[in-house]
Amino acid sequence: MSLVSIIVPCRNYGALLPEALDSVLAQTHAEWECLVVDDGSTDSTPAVAARYAARDPRMRYLPRPHLGASAARNHGLREARGRFIQFLDADDLLPPRKLEAQLAYLAAHPAVDVVYGDVRYFRHGAPAELSRSFDMQDSTAWFVPLHGTGAAVLRPLLAENRVVIHAPLLRRSVFEAVGAFSERLGAVEDWEFWLRCAAGGQVFDYQDLPGTCTLVRVHPRSTSQDRARVVANVERLRVHLKPLLAAFGDAGLSALNQTLLNDIRLENAGYYMQHGEVRRGLLGFTRLALDTGQYLTGLRNVAYWIRFCLRKAIKKNNKSI
Known part of the structure; x- marks a missing residue:
């Protein structure tokens, strides 16, 4: 059959x-x-x-x-x-x-x-x-x-x-x-x-x-x-995969998944900052710093994007004058 x-x-x-x-x-x-x-x-x-x-x-x-x-x-x-x-x-x-x-x-x-x-x-x-x-x-x-x-x-x-x-x-x-x-x-x-x-x-x-x-x-x-929806879903997936990969027992695969999760969180946080969603961007950088323990890098990322947002706001204000 x-x-x-x-x-x-x-x-x-x-x-x-x-x-x-x-x-x-x-x-x-x-x-x-x-x-x-x-x-x-x-x-x-x-x-x-x-x-x-x-x-x-x-x-x-x-x-x-x-x-x-x-x-x-x-x-x-x-x-x-x-x-x-x-x-x-x-x-x-x-x-x-x-x-x-x-x-x-x-x-x-x-x-x-x-x-x-x-x-x-x-x-x-x-x-x-x-x-x-x-x-x-x-x-x-x-x-x-x-x-x-x-x-x-x-x-x-x-x-x-x-x-x-x-x-x-x-x-x-x-x-x-x-x-x-x-x-x-x-x-x-x-x-x-x-x-x-x-x-x-x-x-x-x-x-x-x-x-x-x-x-x-x-x-x-x-x-x-x-x-936006695709990236959010991929982030959710990578969190969801952690128990599956831990049970599979290959530390290298778990580490790869975590690296990819960190990458997408960094990309996503930058995307939100670039598009004016500052609160969501800051939340993303904070979560990433807590996950990785790289607090200094997190502060540098936040400082960079705050400067970006300020320059963008000043440029927009100058155009309107």
């Missing part, structure tokens, strides 16, 4: 949902079910999902109150009947051969738990123009391919989330081993999940198989476009 459960969380993406579901219907592997989990949408999502469910019995519409994408994915997991799990955001697309090619790879490599491939980005309204990078400048791919499990995967994953949510095809046993998505971390819940998989012994394998390059839409509502 090779039933794949495709889980599509959707919150007010009724205008884009048809493209995502059409990409599901175009799969060359026909043994799938698609669970559209409506996260309390107030737009056309219910009507769109109901129309597709009436069109194909493999489509299922699961409406829920608005609890967030993680809760929607977890509800889909509870309802899923497949031995394999594929996620798809409601504004993105799957290439037609993705399920077929990655299922064949998992069948031939029973030790692999998570197989994933490459990603291409496209601007909303211009699906034919593809890029290897989110900035649409076609720069070098932003991720390092992952192979294996444990520290070999944790180290590169700690630095950056290197797995787009719908790039992998996973065995259902992965969730039975490590649990579902955290519902407390905002838009980085998938990153935390991949880290938990690596710490829990699940085997990753990047394979650039023909026809498996997933498509991610770049548009103003893309969650990764919101800088």
